[in-house]
Amino acid sequence: MSAPVAPSAVRVRPASVDDARGVAEVHVQAWREAYVRQLPATVLAGLRVEPRIERWASIIEDDVTDVFVAEVDGRIVGWATAGDGRDDDRPTSRELEGIYVLAAHHGTGAGQLLLDAAIGAGDAYLWMMDDNPRAEAFYLRNGFVRDGIERDQLLADHPIHIVRLVRHAGVRQWAAVKDAETALLTADVRRDTARVDELLHPAFVEIGRSGTLWTREQIVGALAEESADSRATPQTDEWQFRQLSPELVLVTYRLTTPSRISRHSSLWDVGGTAPRLRFHQGTVVPPASAQ
Structure with missing residues (x-):
């Protein structure tokens, strides 16, 4: 019996406009994997890559939001975005706006590398869909806790409940x-x-x-x-x-x-x-x- 093949190294780097398609593909696939319980199957099935490519190219190019990608063997398997905070009552001056890694690459360290690249070890906050234990466990390991602020909003035109997590001294x-x-x-x-x-x-x-x-x-x-x-x-x-x-x-x-x-x-x-x-x-x- 042959020995298992060691996983390829994960490389994290700032995104370029050429990465827009790869980011969009991860966006759609990661939602389908992560939100099976939270979003209706019809919503997940209706997600499309093509409409997201131009949007991601614009986000990457405008340089307001920092976008990082995780690669394995030259293929994008995850991404993270961060910025100065989109909320008027932001508790810190750095927001982790989003982070997704394909399920096949969970446990490889890609998520941790992306988070570290996006926000470092400093003060930050994020919004998370409620009832998302895997994501919350990851954030807890990185020093985030719920601060009690929550709200309802639409995701893909479907109502969801989100909660805020913060990390600071x-x-x-x-x-x-x-x-x-x-x-x-x-x-x-x-x-x-x-x-x-x-x-x-x-x-x-x-x-x-x-x-x-x-x-x-x-x-x-x-x-x-x-x-x-x-x-x-x-x-x-x-x-x-x-x-x-x-x-x-x-x-x-x-x-x-x-x-x-x-x-x-x-x-x-x-x-x-x-x-x-x-x-x-x-x-x-x-x-x-x-x-």
Whole structure:
């Protein structure tokens, strides 16, 4: 039995106008491979290479978007595009606009080489179709996380839901902030005065549901007096994060208990060795607008 043939080396380079057909071919084939669950079969079957060739030639030639291709034995097997960010509220100044590799070349390192060429190791963001676990796992390995921003849009005239992922120095802080915020929602931590003291900033204040201003000392005391069964740990979702400055992170989320749904905003100081909560406010959502 003969030994397996080693895969050919992947070469990544900036695209030229002559690559427009190869990029268009990968565009169509990669969509058909990647979006079987997300797009109707009729949409995928209707994709055509020819109309995309001129468009890709224009994109490559106008030099606004950086386009890179991955080649194996002289054939384009993947591409990536990046630019300064197409969104008014862009969280970083670099956007990975698209990246596709043919399924036959998954696991060869082509995707990683393309991503590195397009955005390097610096801060960046991207939009991803939701419910795309393979792609999300790849982005997670490269330091990207969801920041809670999502929206609906059309892809090939078909409605899809997309989510935003970001990568920057603050992302690691966000995970610590979420852990700390979640801890403050658990009954055991809320009754642990020493632990609450560690989590609250010396200047902490809270605006209660009635509009009352609570000081740090009042909150610590009130939490210590909660009975053991007075508060089950609630469910949370719709987390969003904003890096307001190197030292401040704003987090918002929805909280659900058996009796009510509320939306919460917290301002965390991340300038020290561990996050400390500076401000918190919760607002009960009326039943008609709870969803």
